[in-house]
Amino acid sequence: MVGYTGKILRINLTEGKITTEPLNMELAKKYLSGRGLGGKMCFDEVGPDVDPLSQENKIFISAGVLTGTNAPTGGRYMVVTKSPLNGAIASSNSGGYWGAQLKFAGWDMVILEGKAVNPQYISILDDKVEIKDAAHLWGQDVYATTAALLEEFGDPKAKVLTIGPAGENLSMNAAIMNDKFRAAGRSGVGAVMGSKNLKAIVCRGTGKVENAKPDDMKKVLRSALAKIKENGVTGQGLPTYGTAILVNIINESGIFPFKNFQDSYDPDADLTSGETMTEKHLIKKDPCFRCPIACGRYNKWKGGEGGGPEYEAVWSFGGDCGVHDYDAIHVANDLCNKLGMDSISAGCTIAVAMELVQRGYIKQEELEGVPLEFGNSQGMVEWTRKMGYAEGALGAKLAAGSYRLAEAYGHPELSMSVKKLDIPAYDPRGIQGHGLQYATNNRGGCHVRGYMVSPEILGLPQKLDKDSLEGKAGWVKIFQDLTAVIDSIGMCLFTSFALGLSDYTEIINAVTGCNYTDEEILQCGERIWNLERLQNLRIGMTKADDTLPKRLLEVPIQSGSSKGSVHRLPELLPAYYSERGWDENGVPTAETLAKLGI
């Protein structure tokens, strides 16, 4: 199959050994690449009893089959590992330019095993791969590490993937960063890299990725690019305003969580909207590799400039913390990039800490004189910094993430998370399908595994009533399966506002030379979903973990247009299990597994 380089790099850090092996094409046919193939190999090689932060865990940095091709947004890669947050298969996706370099260097995947005795980094120049001493980089932030490695490598076209201090400190909010501002953010993947004493991977490739059917590719690209350009979201909304354009939409829809989900409407949300960002902070757009959409922002703020916050970070440090100071939100987001943290979970952890203070569970004497009240932007920024460095007693507790923080104070229910992963910026009480998606999500509270906001709010591909339960189980299943496909080929999920299943199938076939049907491609997604489910089951998760925080099931939204709503999960879950071909306990039946060839 074309598109794949056919080669995997396996690096054992304990032994300092570098080996190469062929990609298993039979597996690739069934699990594609990226999240799917990485997840399958993680499932097979990392047993259910492995401690995620021990040297037995492995990291599969897995590029997509379309990564490095001229497919629109074809530059992404996945970090797959056993999550230290919850034991599920973590697969965190990132854009930027690093993933394409890995393919240009001739590798589909890098597998990291063991644990180095001292801090190390890896240097890749095509097939010249070296493990090098990183003593001088350990303790450095992402920006300093990136600059130092680019200089050492001596080629401005090289790209750097690295952890920051948060990863070194094994924070549950630690991300793996690349190209300074792009993050494989979620599920604590940065901590796994830190636990291996691996600081960074600098990569430069001089090859290219071919297409099996160049003429077909030209045709499907023309059509895909036209659809992306013509679509209002991908052609106008995202390029003009970035993802923060959602602030006002989600707020007007009454599902903009405010002050740790104590409400779901922010009367002053426009102060931190995409419109306001464009007017006051935007310097230029900052697209990922081969991206015609360019939702990324390069912004300025009081005292600095750099990668601007995405919608999720605008919300987590803004509405969720009751903060309206856009400069402070930019500073907190920049700290996440610099210290290597997931800007969703970092902001959510601060918001949970604020509620713990509000309720008197965190005592004033623990605050070291730094305020931690909702709405206090200065405190929000300083505690974000302390969390990144795990500084002081409370800073270390924050670094453990919102669930463990709330649990330490005897109130885990105040963590607005699913399977310990913080729920992002859409209150499920006012959007029933999306809430079902959170609850059943294999990796936990995450919005990018089946973005039901698209039909339930944006009306794409068709408008669904966000408060209705009708048909939602089936929609969630299809969205989850299709997303698993997109995550497993190296394209950006945002293309799905404009493209449908057939577009992806055509692009995959043109690149690989295969003749997949739409049904077969969607079934790859379903197979990936079910395998991830099996991981959850074999580490001891049950139906009881397919849930939402108590507040979201029992306490109605107080104000805004979704006032009075709660999430009606118990009414949706049985239908979802049945759509999936799972039994009443959420276990895939033998027939389902046989059908999927698992």
Next chain:
Amino acid sequence: MRVIVKLFATFRDGRFKVREFDFPEETCVLDVIQSLNITPEEIAICYRNGKDAKPDTVLHNDDTLALFPPVGGG
């Protein structure tokens, strides 16, 4: 009757963010958007008091109408 109209994204260009209007009884969404030189085709999301509304939805005193062009995801 009093109706608050909120505009977002490109609809704000050359118009306003939020404005209070005095409309005659029986005014519907289409009347309002026409008065603003916006066509129904340009609208992706139209909320009357936070709930989906259509061009022929009739407005009432103290309603809030929120209008969005096709925008984004995150």
